[in-house]
Amino acid sequence: xxxxxxxxxxxxxxxxxxxxILFLSITSxxxxxxxxxxxxxxxNLLRPGQPIQFVGLQNYSTG
Numbered sequence: 001x002x003x004x005x006x007x008x009x010x011x012x013x014x015x016x017x018x019x020x021i022l023f024l025s026i027t028s029x030x031x032x033x034x035x036x037x038x039x040x041x042x043x044n045l046l047r048p049g050q051p052i053q054f055v056g057l058q059n060y061s062t063g
Contacts, residue, residue: 042055 039059040054040056041052042059043052044050
């Protein structure tokens with residue numbers, strides 16, 4: 001089975017769109033990962049000197 005040749009237009013399209021995809025991925029995934037990590041702690045922005053402790057799923061419990 002022979003490989004199909006990709007057109008140069010497709011290659012240029014991929015090269016030009018790749019930086020935008022990387023930028024959007026980085027600017028959305030890093031804050032998402034940070035907020036997920038912070039959600040498992042007892043961080044209180046009103047008391048900045050208070051030590052931060054891992055509380056696990058306690059922030060998600062209703063009782």
